[in-house]
Each structure stands twice: as structure tokens, then as C-alpha cells.
Amino acid sequence: MTKKDNNDQASLGGMAELSTIRDILMGKQINDYERQFNEIAERFNKLEEDFRQRMANMEKDHEERMRNMEKETLERFDKLEKLLTSNVTNLENKLLKTSRDDRNRLGKMLAKVSKQLLDE
Numbered sequence: 001m002t003k004k005d006n007n008d009q010a011s012l013g014g015m016a017e018l019s020t021i022r023d024i025l026m027g028k029q030i031n032d033y034e035r036q037f038n039e040i041a042e043r044f045n046k047l048e049e050d051f052r053q054r055m056a057n058m059e060k061d062h063e064e065r066m067r068n069m070e071k072e073t074l075e076r077f078d079k080l081e082k083l084l085t086s087n088v089t090n091l092e093n094k095l096l097k098t099s100r101d102d103r104n105r106l107g108k109m110l111a112k113v114s115k116q117l118l119d120e
Contacts, residue, residue, distance in 0.1 A: 023030070
């Protein structure tokens with residue numbers, strides 16, 4: 001073996017010894033930290049799942065509200081279109097009636113004027 005290999009093995013052996021010493025001195029604390037970390041990770045995962053579920057519910061509610069608003073808007077536009085069509089039809093009918101009445105009055109007036117002219 002080369003000197004470098006011996007140094008690498010020695011450092012690995014030293015690391016193993018340090019790890020063993022650490023476990024002896026701090027094993028209980030490390031186990032407590034790992035347990036606490038796992039509990040925190042579980043709570044985080046639970047909160048994350050709860051958040052995802054709430055977001056999915058909110059998106060579902062939002063989509064439903066948007067569909068309802070779209071439906072109501074289309075219904076209102078349909079009603080407005082029918083009302084507008086009805087009003088335009090009524091105005092056209094009034095215009096035709098007024099036009100006929102005006103022609104009748106104009107015809108009667110012209111007949112009167114021509115009769116007066118003939119009488120003179």
C-alpha cells in the first residue's frame with residue numbers, strides 16, 4: 001500500500017472512531033433530534049396535503065362560480081337581446097303606423113286643397 005492509501009484508511013478509521021464517540025456522547029440527543037425532525041416532517045407533510053386539498057377545493061369552487069356567472073351572463077344577454085328585438089319591432093310598427101297616418105292626413109289635406117282650388 002502507498003502512503004496515501006494508509007492515510008486515507010487512517011482518516012476513515014478516525015472518522016469511524018469519531019462517529020462512535022459522538023454516538024456514545026450524544027446518542028440520546030441525536031435520537032431526540034431525529035425523532036423531533038421526523039415529527040416536524042410528518043406535520044409538514046400533513047399540512048402540505050391539507051393545503052393541496054384546500055387549493056383543489058378552492059379551484060373547484062372558483063370554476064363552479066365562473067360557470068354560474070357565465071351562465072347568468074348569457075341568460076341576461078339573451079333577455080336583453082329579446083327585449084331589444086321586441087322594442088325595435090315595436091318602434092318599426094309605430095313608425096309604419098305613423099307613416100300610414102301621415103300619408104292619410106297628407107292625402108286628405110291635398111284632397112282638401114285641390115277641392116278648394118277647383119272650387120275657386
